[in-house]
Amino acid sequence: MSKITYLTDSWMITCVVSSATKQSEKMLLAARDAGAKGAVGHYAKGYGARERLGALGIAVETDKDVLGLLVSSEQRDTVVEAMFKAGELDRPGAGYIYVMPIERLATFIPESIMSRLREDDRVRQAL
Amino acid sequence: MSGQSPAPLEVPGEPCKLITAVLQDGGKHLHVSLKKALRAKKAVIRANSTSCLSLSVVALQKTKPGKLPQPTLAHFVEILVPEAEADDVFAFVCDHLGLQELGSGLVFQQAAPFCTPYSLPEGVPEEARAEPSAPAA
Numbered sequence: 141m142s143k144i145t146y147l148t149d150s151w152m153i154t155c156v157v158s159s160a161t162k163q164s165e166k167m168l169l170a171a172r173d174a175g176a177k178g179a180v181g182h183y184a185k186g187y188g189a190r191e192r193l194g195a196l197g198i199a200v201e202t203d204k205d206v207l208g209l210l211v212s213s214e215q216r217d218t219v220v221e222a223m224f225k226a227g228e229l230d231r232p233g234a235g236y237i238y239v240m241p242i243e244r245l246a247t248f249i250p251e252s253i254m255s256r257l258r259e260d261d262r263v264r265q266a267l
Numbered sequence: 268m269s270g271q272s273p274a275p276l277e278v279p280g281e282p283c284k285l286i287t288a289v290l291q292d293g294g295k296h297l298h299v300s301l302k303k304a305l306r307a308k309k310a311v312i313r314a315n316s317t318s319c320l321s322l323s324v325v326a327l328q329k330t331k332p333g334k335l336p337q338p339t340l341a342h343f344v345e346i347l348v349p350e351a352e353a354d355d356v357f358a359f360v361c362d363h364l365g366l367q368e369l370g371s372g373l374v375f376q377q378a379a380p381f382c383t384p385y386s387l388p389e390g391v392p393e394e395a396r397a398e399p400s401a402p403a404a
Contacts, residue, residue: 144361150375168322168335180289180341182319210375240377243284246361247373 145249150242151216155207155223157235159183163227164205170226171209174219179209204235210245276381283382284353288344288360290372291321298342301363305346309356313347313385341372347382 153171157163168179184204211219220237229235249257290297298316305311321341330336348356353376360374 144358152375152377165335169333172335179322180319180343181322181338182317182343210373243376243378244357245373245375246357246366248366248369248371250369 144246145254146244146246147249148242148244149213150210150245151213152240152242153207153209153211153216153220153223153237154240155209155227155235155237156184156186156204157207157227157229158186158233159203159205161234163235164207167207167223167227170222171219174222175215176209176211176219179207181205181207210242278383280381280383282350283347283379284350284357285377285379286346286348286353286357286360286374287377288342288346288364288372288374289319289321290342290344290364291339291370292342292372297364298344301344301360304363305356305359309352309359311346311348311356312387313382314344316342316344319343347379 155164155167157167164181168181171179182205184206186202186204209219216239220239223237224230227235229237288298288301290301292298302314302316305314319341320338322335322338346356346360357374357376364372364374366372366374
């Protein structure tokens with residue numbers, strides 16, 4: 141097996157917003173500007189409180205965008221705040237964000253970044 | 268809200284780990300081979316995959332101001348394994364996928380404190396499935 145470098149200081153930001161309002165694009169742009177390096181997104185259908193709004197008890201469906209972003213601890217709050225504001229999630233029904241810890245993360249890390257991480261480790265151990 | 272701890276669940280279950288892989292494999296269908304390999308070599312049957320759009324390393328791609336780059340198709344694979352097997356399965360997934368290029372994907376692990384068991388019915392023959400076609404050169 142090849143050598144794997146695990147990153148442990150990461151968080152998953154998940155965001156569920158309405159597809160119709162194109163909030164997701166604004167939120168992704170805000171996340172990128174706040175330092176997020178990548179995102180995945182998929183579509184979903186929402187059910188919930190809106191079931192009570194439909195006529196004759198028939199649920200009102202809404203298409204949702206589900207966004208997932210992996211960020212470091214330092215970036216977490218900045219990215220969440222930027223996304224919350226860009227998506228105007230303080231409006232009722234606009235959507236929500238939740239953050240979950242990642243125990244470990246493996247991906248390709250270029251040598252330039254690896255050497256910087258090793259250097260940071262050396263400095264931390266020396267202090 | 269009362270101060271009492273909730274009654275234990277009357278549902279069988281155990282703490283597990285959720286291993287998620289996001290794959291940008293350029294049509295190589297790695298998600299299919301990964302699920303097959305997990306079942307054959309690690310006896311993992313709690314795995315599912317779905318398609319998603321991926322914006323990989325967004326900050327490194329040049330785009331017009333205020334615009335996002337074109338997203339690419341990716342596959343999202345979720346694997347649920349008991350805590351004791353998580354290290355082994357995580358290493359197996361990483362090794363199977365390679366992850367030797369920038370933007371080839373990533374694998375991460377989260378805690379799943381309660382998961383119900385899952386088993387497959389016995390004596391049912393494997394269904395025949397067509398292999399996904401290889402990407403055009």
